Amino acid sequence: MKKIYTILLLIAVSTTIVSAQNSKTKKADNLYDRLAYTDAAQAYQKVLKRGTTDVYVFERLANCYYFINDTKKAEMYYKRVAKSKDANPEAIYNYAQTLKANGKFSDYNTWMKNFAKLSPNDTRVKEFMKNPNYIPKIMDDMARYTATNMEDINSEYADFGGIVYGKDFYFASGRNTSRKNIPVE
Numbered sequence: 001m002k003k004i005y006t007i008l009l010l011i012a013v014s015t016t017i018v019s020a021q022n023s024k025t026k027k028a029d030n031l032y033d034r035l036a037y038t039d040a041a042q043a044y045q046k047v048l049k050r051g052t053t054d055v056y057v058f059e060r061l062a063n064c065y066y067f068i069n070d071t072k073k074a075e076m077y078y079k080r081v082a083k084s085k086d087a088n089p090e091a092i093y094n095y096a097q098t099l100k101a102n103g104k105f106s107d108y109n110t111w112m113k114n115f116a117k118l119s120p121n122d123t124r125v126k127e128f129m130k131n132p133n134y135i136p137k138i139m140d141d142m143a144r145y146t147a148t149n150m151e152d153i154n155s156e157y158a159d160f161g162g163i164v165y166g167k168d169f170y171f172a173s174g175r176n177t178s179r180k181n182i183p184v185e
Helices: 002-033 037-049 055-067 071-082 089-101 105-118 123-130 134-142
Strands: 159-165 168-173
Touching: 002 037, 002 055, 037 055, 055 071, 055 089, 071 089, 089 105, 105 123, 105 134
Parallel strands: none
Antiparallel strands: 159 168
16 A cells, blocks of 8 residues: 555656646747747746756757757757757757757767667668768868859849850849839740
8 A cells, every 4th residue: 555655656746847847848838839949949048047957948949049040059058968868869960960060070970970879770870871971072172162252243132043045144133223113924
């Protein structure tokens, strides 16, 4: 009988802890689920300021920054998640991608190899393992090319898709400096 009371007490305490965590992150989780990542990041920051050190909050916050392309902040929070023993493999992959985006290529390779251990059948792992050191090769190739601003045709508007046809150069642009309505045919 004493064992039953002990088991019931443990269940009650664990349920209370889980529901307390849910109530702390409810607003932030709602924003996250609605894909409002900027607002969710602010809400998760408030949860952290209240003293929460749960991996769940750090992972959600890192994901928010990852999805809004703030890779510096994402890296900081993914680092904490990646060091936990029960890190989600997807968080490890995102951490590796964040490191790559921040120019930390050797760390990227290390964490991609960690991701490979956790998810060996993932297609991203298979592609990575075919050529794990592809980034230095790309960087070496980039040195062969230079980009120059063609001030005669570039503008402050969106200009893209240039092609030479005959003796003429055609491109798409967002400019309409004369404010004329141009009919589309």
